[in-house]
Amino acid sequence: MGAAVIDGKAFADTLRGKVGAAVAAFREQTGRAPGLAVVLVGEDPASQVYVRSKHKATVAAGMESFEHRLPATAAQDALIALVERLNADEAVDGILVQLPLPRHMDEKAVIAAIDPAKDVDGFHVINSGKLAVGEEALVPCTPLGCLMLLKDRLGDLSGLEAVVIGRSNIVGKPMAQLLLQESCTVTIAHSRTRDLSSVVRRGDIVVAAVGRPEMVKGDWLKPGATVIDVGINRVPGEEGKSRLVGDVDYAGAAAVAGAITPVPGGVGPMTIAVLLRNTLVAASRRAGLGAPEGL
Numbered sequence: 661m662g663a664a665v666i667d668g669k670a671f672a673d674t675l676r677g678k679v680g681a682a683v684a685a686f687r688e689q690t691g692r693a694p695g696l697a698v699v700l701v702g703e704d705p706a707s708q709v710y711v712r713s714k715h716k717a718t719v720a721a722g723m724e725s726f727e728h729r730l731p732a733t734a735a736q737d738a739l740i741a742l743v744e745r746l747n748a749d750e751a752v753d754g755i756l757v758q759l760p761l762p763r764h765m766d767e768k769a770v771i772a773a774i775d776p777a778k779d780v781d782g783f784h785v786i787n788s789g790k791l792a793v794g795e796e797a798l799v800p801c802t803p804l805g806c807l808m809l810l811k812d813r814l815g816d817l818s819g820l821e822a823v824v825i826g827r828s829n830i831v832g833k834p835m836a837q838l839l840l841q842e843s844c845t846v847t848i849a850h851s852r853t854r855d856l857s858s859v860v861r862r863g864d865i866v867v868a869a870v871g872r873p874e875m876v877k878g879d880w881l882k883p884g885a886t887v888i889d890v891g892i893n894r895v896p897g898e899e900g901k902s903r904l905v906g907d908v909d910y911a912g913a914a915a916v917a918g919a920i921t922p923v924p925g926g927v928g929p930m931t932i933a934v935l936l937r938n939t940l941v942a943a944s945r946r947a948g949l950g951a952p953e954g955l
């Protein structure tokens with residue numbers, strides 16, 4: 661039997677609907693809409709697409725969208741000055757600087773300039789620290805989206821073996837923290853891990869976030885494992901066109917796994933849906949309201 665397909669697009673659509681309803685309640689209570697500011701530096705084509713999608717989704721959820729664009733040649737100080745203006749702007753509840761930044765900029769310094777209460781990406785060290793010690797934090801969108809899909813599929817994750825492949829600050833490390841909070845036994849594997857296939861085979865849950873097209877093969881998996889593919893890699897396709905693939909060899913993995921996210925249509929759509937959720941959470945906290953329910 662083939663694996664069940666985890667439909668991230670459908671889950672994300674439902675989450676966006678729930679956020680939209682909660683935003684309407686927030687507007688009733690406060691007389692204003694939550695505001696999300698997105699900053700794009702340069703003209704990276706993929707980043708432009710993501711920023712446009714974020715703007716559309718923000719407006720569709722009933723929130724205010726503020727878009728700021730700087731040229732690729734902008735000085736880092738100019739970007740930080742913009743972030744500081746957004747920190748002080750009462751209409752802005754969430755600030756997101758689209759990554760990657762141009763090479764002359766230091767991502768860590770830019771992220772450090774964001775007010776942690778408005779850091780809807782959850783990348784600020786204050787938020788990563790709070791996540792690590794189990795305090796209320798803004799949590800990075802992609803790993804939180806993966807966790808939502810896993811809980812929807814598996815229910816209680818307690819005691820399960822989870823293998824996270826990739827140790828980035830944006831996905832791998834926060835993913836491992838979230839799984840640990842769910843009482844999984846967590847292994848973080850990475851490019852230096854010896855005998856990676858044997859490590860991966862321990863996983864009841866495998867989260868692949870390495871950025872290497874189709875690296876994880878079907879025969880690396882424990883039969884019945886739940887596989888979450890975070891990779892979005894553009895590779896040459898037929899007739900000179902490109903196609904998207906994940907970090908997992910989908911056909912091989914689907915023959916062994918119990919369930920698997922596709923690429924596209926799996927984790928990707930969750931990133932933007934959770935961003936909307938995080939913006940509403942940040943706005944609710946700033947307005948002194950309780951956490952929005954059911955999100």
Ligand SMILES: Nc1nc2c(c(=O)[nH]1)N[C@@H](CN(C=O)c1ccc(C(=O)N[C@@H](CCC(=O)O)C(=O)O)cc1)CN2
Binds near residue numbers: 760802904925926928
């Ligand atoms: N500041 C941030 N920068 C980046 C983040 C982030 O969370 N915060 N994540 C990625 C890009 N990203 C959002 O910014 C993103 C990536 C992919 C998708 C998505 O829906 N992908 C689709 C396929 C889209 C396509 O056809 O190209 C899918 O997987 O189905 C949404 C958002 C890096 N930068």
